[in-house]
Amino acid sequence: MSAIHEQAMTYVYQQVLQRLIGHFSRAERTALQLLIQRIVVAAGGMEQVGDYKVLVAHGGGEVSSYTLALLRAAQLTIAGRAPRTFHLRVATLRHAGMTQDTLDTLHRGYGRLFFHDDPRVELLMVDHGEVLPFNHLRPASAPGRETSQRNRLMVGHLTSGDIRATLCNDTYLALGDFYQRVTSWNGGVHAVVSGDSVRKQSQFLAWLKKSAQGAGLTIPRSPPASLNGLYARMDEWSQGYYRELYGEHYVEREDAAKGGHRHLAYIGIADLLEDIAQPGSTLLTEFMAYVVDPLGFHFSNPTYANPLLMAHLRGLQAECLRDLDYEAGAEGFVIQAANAMRQRQIPEELLAQAATREGRLMSSAYALQFFGVEEGQLICLLCSPFIHHGERLEGYLRQCHPGMLVALPELHKVLQGKPAADMLQQWVIDTSGLPLNLLQHLYRKRPLPLAAGRSTSSPRQAHPTPAYDAQAFQLSGR
Numbered sequence: 001m002s003a004i005h006e007q008a009m010t011y012v013y014q015q016v017l018q019r020l021i022g023h024f025s026r027a028e029r030t031a032l033q034l035l036i037q038r039i040v041v042a043a044g045g046m047e048q049v050g051d052y053k054v055l056v057a058h059g060g061g062e063v064s065s066y067t068l069a070l071l072r073a074a075q076l077t078i079a080g081r082a083p084r085t086f087h088l089r090v091a092t093l094r095h096a097g098m099t100q101d102t103l104d105t106l107h108r109g110y111g112r113l114f115f116h117d118d119p120r121v122e123l124l125m126v127d128h129g130e131v132l133p134f135n136h137l138r139p140a141s142a143p144g145r146e147t148s149q150r151n152r153l154m155v156g157h158l159t160s161g162d163i164r165a166t167l168c169n170d171t172y173l174a175l176g177d178f179y180q181r182v183t184s185w186n187g188g189v190h191a192v193v194s195g196d197s198v199r200k201q202s203q204f205l206a207w208l209k210k211s212a213q214g215a216g217l218t219i220p221r222s223p224p225a226s227l228n229g230l231y232a233r234m235d236e237w238s239q240g241y242y243r244e245l246y247g248e249h250y251v252e253r254e255d256a257a258k259g260g261h262r263h264l265a266y267i268g269i270a271d272l273l274e275d276i277a278q279p280g281s282t283l284l285t286e287f288m289a290y291v292v293d294p295l296g297f298h299f300s301n302p303t304y305a306n307p308l309l310m311a312h313l314r315g316l317q318a319e320c321l322r323d324l325d326y327e328a329g330a331e332g333f334v335i336q337a338a339n340a341m342r343q344r345q346i347p348e349e350l351l352a353q354a355a356t357r358e359g360r361l362m363s364s365a366y367a368l369q370f371f372g373v374e375e376g377q378l379i380c381l382l383c384s385p386f387i388h389h390g391e392r393l394e395g396y397l398r399q400c401h402p403g404m405l406v407a408l409p410e411l412h413k414v415l416q417g418k419p420a421a422d423m424l425q426q427w428v429i430d431t432s433g434l435p436l437n438l439l440q441h442l443y444r445k446r447p448l449p450l451a452a453g454r455s456t457s458s459p460r461q462a463h464p465t466p467a468y469d470a471q472a473f474q475l476s477g478r
Contacts, residue, residue: 009117010079016114017076020069023283028070031272036074039086042191042265050084054267055182055189058090059299060102065109065290066273067195069283072113075120087120089189091182094127094140095171096148096370097297097306107136109288124185126178129253131185149372153433154245156381159214160447161321163313166381168302169211172204173241176234183231183264191265192227195273200300207302212237214448215244227264249441292345295366304340311337311354312363316375317382320399331355377433386432386442390415401431415443 024032043052056071058064071088079085092106115121123134128144148170156166183189194201209219217240224230235255243250284290298305311333318329334341334354341351353359364375373381385396390412397404397411404411407424414420414428417440428439 012114013076013079013118017073017080020073020076020113020283020287023281023287024073025276025281027275028283031269031276032070032073032077034272035070035267035269036077038267038269039074039191040078042267043086046078046082049078049082049086052191053087053089053187053189054191054193055089055091056193057179057182058092058106060092060098060106060293060296061299062284062290063195063273063300065284065288066276066281067193067269068109069113069288070269070272071193072115085120087122089122089124089182090115090134091124091126091178092134093171093174093178094125094144095174095297096140096145096152097167097171098140099293099295099370100136101291101293102296103136105289105291105293106134109290110134112288122186124182126181129177129181131181145372150434150438151242151245152371153373153377153381154438154442157384157387157432157434157442158245158445158448160384160387161317161382163310163317163382164302164305165211166313167309168207168305169241171297171299172207172302173211173238175204176208176231176236176238179231180228180235183228189264191267193267193269195269196300197270198268203302208234208237211241215241217241217244226262227266228262246438247441247445249438294344294346294350298344301340304337304344307333307337307341307344307346308350308354308359309363309367312360312367313378313382315355315360316379320379320383326360327355330359373433376431380432384447386415386428386439388446390443415440 021029021032039052039054040046040049043049054071056064056067058068068090075085075088090110110116110123115123125132125134125138127138128141128147130141132138151170152166155169156162159165179192183192213219217237220233224233239253295306295308298307304310311330314333315326315328315330318324318332319326322329331354334351338351342348353362367373367375367378379400380396383392383396383400385393393411393415394405394408397408404427410420410424411428414424414436425436429436432439434442
């Protein structure tokens with residue numbers, strides 16, 4: 001970089017900082033100074049800060065967007081006071097529920113913060129275990145979509161149609177692998193910066209722990225000795241969960257790269273955000289051009305992680321299992337989730353539409369687009385007719401496919417692996433969305449004794465693990 005170009009870029013970064021600071025309230029300016037102080041102390045002093053690299057996980061939510069804006073302001077402020085400033089790594093987990101609107105919001109915010117041409121900033125995305133440069137136009141990997149679809153269907157069947165486990169487990173269980181990869185990739189980072197509260201982090205840990213326990217895993221009593229150890233343990237829980245889920249059909253995946261900095265630090269800023277009114281802030285809405293995605297996956301609240309799709313599943317559940325109207329089931333969930341949905345700024349007209357025929361068609365299209373699951377396959381999942389030797393199969397056929405009742409004995413033969421008509425084999429494959437070998441595996445399996453989604457149905461029912469509270473870390477990147 002020539003001296004003239006460097007001077008020009010320095011001027012550009014000063015202009016970005018001035019515009020950014022111009023949107024800060026007094027509370028945000030105070031938070032910025034405290035954040036700078038924490039980073040400098042963690043780095044070992046201002047003379048060491050130029051060699052320091054921090055990570056923030058960004059999933060497109062308000063908290064991680066705010067955290068990112070504060071970090072950028074801190075980075076550019078230090079650059080104006082010292083010869084060098086810290087390096088910033090921003091990483092996103094590409095999961096099946098991530099919409100194009102969310103990706104566009106990420107890209108737009110990065111542009112407003114002038115990240116794309118700054119060598120002090122790395123923008124990364126992890127898709128199906130692969131660390132890639134962030135690109136909001138890159139389609140999700142086909143193997144990743146297929147794996148996610150299969151995992152959700154298997155989780156749904158083995159948790160007896162538990163809605164929260166079906167929608168959340170696959171994404172949450174990927175976080176241990178995600179953090180191991182993005183903290184160790186290309187030399188690693190020195191610290192993880194998070195705006196998540198300890199309470200939220202504890203809820204995530206409780207969810208993961210209950211999922212692992214429900215799959216029969218033994219949970220160590222002692223907490224891990226480091227943040228790296230915590231991420232590794234989360235990944236062990238994930239792999240153990242899927243080994244139990246798939247049994248002999250489990251395919252070992254390539255482990256996350258080990259390495260990076262052994263003593264990974266944590267810089268929490270949840271306390272700095274407490275006095276900042278985030279919803280409607282001009283910092284988000286004007287400077288970052290942040291737009292709420294009503295169909296986006298919301299990490300911070302498993303109960304309402306994807307409320308419109310959850311309302312759809314509740315409607316299907318009411319129709320198929322409770323002899324009620326679809327509208328009654330969906331509307332019941334919308335009423336229950338109304339406050340949470342309004343806090344997420346989901347438009348009122350979308351809320352009103354959720355329990356209508358139009359809402360049902362929209363949600364079905366969404367489920368097919370992002371999860372590759374048709375409405376009939378969702379109904380099959382909610383009924384879970386194949387597990388435990390098909391004990392619910394007759395009831396499922398009677399309710400949803402009465403014309404197939406005459407084939408009930410032959411369907412049992414299909415699921416037992418005995419010779420049967422090709423037409424019936426294809427019927428169970430098409431109806432469930434799963435291959436025959438996994439359907440036969442489900443037939444031999446008992447339902448999971450504890451559905452993780454039910455264990456944290458509300459914050460008051462979550463049981464955080466106090467031993468982990470000191471190991472504060474960002475799980476969600478919300």
